[in-house]
Amino acid sequence: MTETGRRPNIVFILTDDHAAHAIGCYGSVVNRTPRIDELAHNGCRLDNCFVTNSLCTPSRASILTGTYSHVNGVYSLFTPIDASQTTFISGLRDSGYRTAMIGKWHMGHGPGHDPEGFDYWDVVPGQGEYWNPTFIGVDGRRTVEGYATDIITDLAMEWVESLDDRGRGGDERGRDDEPGQGGNEPWCMLVWHKAPHRPWEPKPEDQAMYEDPRPLPSTFWDDYSTRSVAVRRTAMRIADHLGLEDLKTPPPRGLSYKEEAVWKYQRYMRDYLACVHSVDENVGRLIDWLRARGDFDDTMVIYSSDQGFFLGDHGWFDKRLMFEESLRMPFVLSYPRRVAAGTTFDGIVTNVDMAQTILDAAGAGHGGQMQGRSFWPELARAEADETSGDDTGTDNPAHTDNPAHTDNPADTNNPADTDDGHNPAGSEPDRNPVEGFYYRYWENDDVIHKAPAHYGYRTDRYKLIYYYNDGLGLPFTGFFRYPPEWELYDLEADPRELHNVHGHPEYARIGDELKAAMWREQARLGDAPHPSQSVPAGCEDVPVAEVGELPRYRWLDPGPME
Numbered sequence: 001m002t003e004t005g006r007r008p009n010i011v012f013i014l015t016d017d018h019a020a021h022a023i024g025c026y027g028s029v030v031n032r033t034p035r036i037d038e039l040a041h042n043g044c045r046l047d048n049c050f051v052t053n054s055l056c057t058p059s060r061a062s063i064l065t066g067t068y069s070h071v072n073g074v075y076s077l078f079t080p081i082d083a084s085q086t087t088f089i090s091g092l093r094d095s096g097y098r099t100a101m102i103g104k105w106h107m108g109h110g111p112g113h114d115p116e117g118f119d120y121w122d123v124v125p126g127q128g129e130y131w132n133p134t135f136i137g138v139d140g141r142r143t144v145e146g147y148a149t150d151i152i153t154d155l156a157m158e159w160v161e162s163l164d165d166r167g168r169g170g171d172e173r174g175r176d177d178e179p180g181q182g183g184n185e186p187w188c189m190l191v192w193h194k195a196p197h198r199p200w201e202p203k204p205e206d207q208a209m210y211e212d213p214r215p216l217p218s219t220f221w222d223d224y225s226t227r228s229v230a231v232r233r234t235a236m237r238i239a240d241h242l243g244l245e246d247l248k249t250p251p252p253r254g255l256s257y258k259e260e261a262v263w264k265y266q267r268y269m270r271d272y273l274a275c276v277h278s279v280d281e282n283v284g285r286l287i288d289w290l291r292a293r294g295d296f297d298d299t300m301v302i303y304s305s306d307q308g309f310f311l312g313d314h315g316w317f318d319k320r321l322m323f324e325e326s327l328r329m330p331f332v333l334s335y336p337r338r339v340a341a342g343t344t345f346d347g348i349v350t351n352v353d354m355a356q357t358i359l360d361a362a363g364a365g366h367g368g369q370m371q372g373r374s375f376w377p378e379l380a381r382a383e384a385d386e387t388s389g390d391d392t393g394t395d396n397p398a399h400t401d402n403p404a405h406t407d408n409p410a411d412t413n414n415p416a417d418t419d420d421g422h423n424p425a426g427s428e429p430d431r432n433p434v435e436g437f438y439y440r441y442w443e444n445d446d447v448i449h450k451a452p453a454h455y456g457y458r459t460d461r462y463k464l465i466y467y468y469n470d471g472l473g474l475p476f477t478g479f480f481r482y483p484p485e486w487e488l489y490d491l492e493a494d495p496r497e498l499h500n501v502h503g504h505p506e507y508a509r510i511g512d513e514l515k516a517a518m519w520r521e522q523a524r525l526g527d528a529p530h531p532s533q534s535v536p537a538g539c540e541d542v543p544v545a546e547v548g549e550l551p552r553y554r555w556l557d558p559g560p561m562e
């Protein structure tokens with residue numbers, strides 16, 4: 001809580017598969033997003049925000065719980081969440097917030113998997129539908145006429161307005177129990193859209209917006225030379241793997257292979273970007289609504305996406321791989337009362353860090369098994385600077401060098417701040433930040449995308465990836481195993497990631513250092529290296545988990561395959 005006792009209302013807008021490079025303020029060359037950009041102009045844009053498992057369901061679970069997939073048990077699309085886990089929502093609610101979840105949940109349904117910890121929830125089942133979507137709420141299932149992005153926004157605003165009625169003594173709506181909060185407590189609302197997820201069905205009035213050809217990414221014709229066989233085996237190429245449901249109409253006859261690939265790319269971008277346009281408009285609706293209520297300055301509005309997405313980069317669509325376009329998450333945060341306008345922050349953060357960050361901003365404690373590090377102290381201006389919402393501020397810690405992010409990962413450990421491991425609001429971060437972060441994609445060789453299981457470690461300059469190519473018995477992973485392979489990229493010399501330099505003598509030392517750093521980070525996080533990986537030099541005494549010790553491998557009801 002701030003010293004003035006004011007706690008923010010929170011609007012967390014999360015889209016599905018919206019790549020940062022399709023957002024204006026992130027330098028998009030393919031579209032414009034003036035309303036999302038408006039949030040950045042009024043707040044802070046994070047330039048190095050990354051997902052730790054680039055897939056819808058696992059990323060949502062990590063965002064909510066502040067833990068990695070191997071801790072929260074949501075490894076893939078086919079491992080529903082145990083919704084009783086501690087989340088930032090349960091933490092907010094314990095501290096008096098009123099909470100709601102509206103839109104795409106996609107972490108399973110039924111007892112134990114439906115949203116928990118929310119005062120109100122109203123979600124689309126599975127992937128959800130763009131048109132006339134079905135919703136599941138505390139009162140059961142129903143169909144709502146219209147376009148999903150508009151409807152989700154409408155329902156979100158209606159929920160807050162129902163709180164207004166309640167505060168005035170009117171009817172309450174949708175509360176599944178009664179925590180005894182008054183009508184003036186702050187609220188947190190998750191507005192989680194289906195868009196712009198496949199199969200990219202825009203509103204008819206938006207379809208003509210992107211009829212003109214978009215520029216091809218420079219890596220569109222990537223031939224994957226120097227890359228692993230695992231990467232070449234993926235089935236995410238625009239030229240070869242977009243289906244009729246994606247394209248809506250067969251390609252014209254008589255095109256060459258390359259001409260047809262470009263036609264598919266343009267078709268894909270036309271629909272994807274038009275879906276993004278509707279998201280942007282609905283972000284604008286929420287901004288306008290908050291301003292009209294006089295709430296904008298005291299509301300923390302976050303815009304993010306569950307992961308990045310390939311927009312023809314390397315010839316691909318989809319995500320999953322640890323390449324930059326898939327790995328990067330957009331994250332902009334507007335909270336004029338506490339965050340200076342027009343700032344940027346370039347420290348490395350991940351989706352695992354978001355839960356503790358939000359709890360910190362709300363003045364709520366965080367504990368349990370959360371594994372992230374709040375970056376709120378680096379975004380917020382000091383309490384003493386707190387003035388009016390339109391103050392642009394000059395001494396925001398964002399924009400400045402952050403020495404906390406340069407610690408040697410070999411030196412880090414995970415000290416609890418207090419004896420019970422609970423980090424009270426406003427205290428130092430839960431752990432010493434590391435130089436890099438750990439990534440793991442578990443859903444090996446699924447029948448559609450054929451993406452390999454891999455883990456890796458990314459610093460501000462290098463990226464190490466180990467494709468272990470083994471489903472480890474997880475549901476709906478492929479039957480076959482393939483030989484492990486390494487990749488190493490020097491992002492400074494090769495920002496497009498076209499040259500795998502693993503095995504090059506000049507990178508031998510850095511490769512060894514990264515392998516040791518990743519091993520130590522796995523040990524710190526409690527994840528198990530794949531048995532095929534040899535122990536890095538110098539790590540013989542670092543205790544890591546063994547695969548057999550992982551507790552949550554289990555077969556569960558499959559959700560819809562995307």
Ligand SMILES: [Ca+2]
Nearest residue numbers: 016017056306
């Ligand atoms: Ca997604």
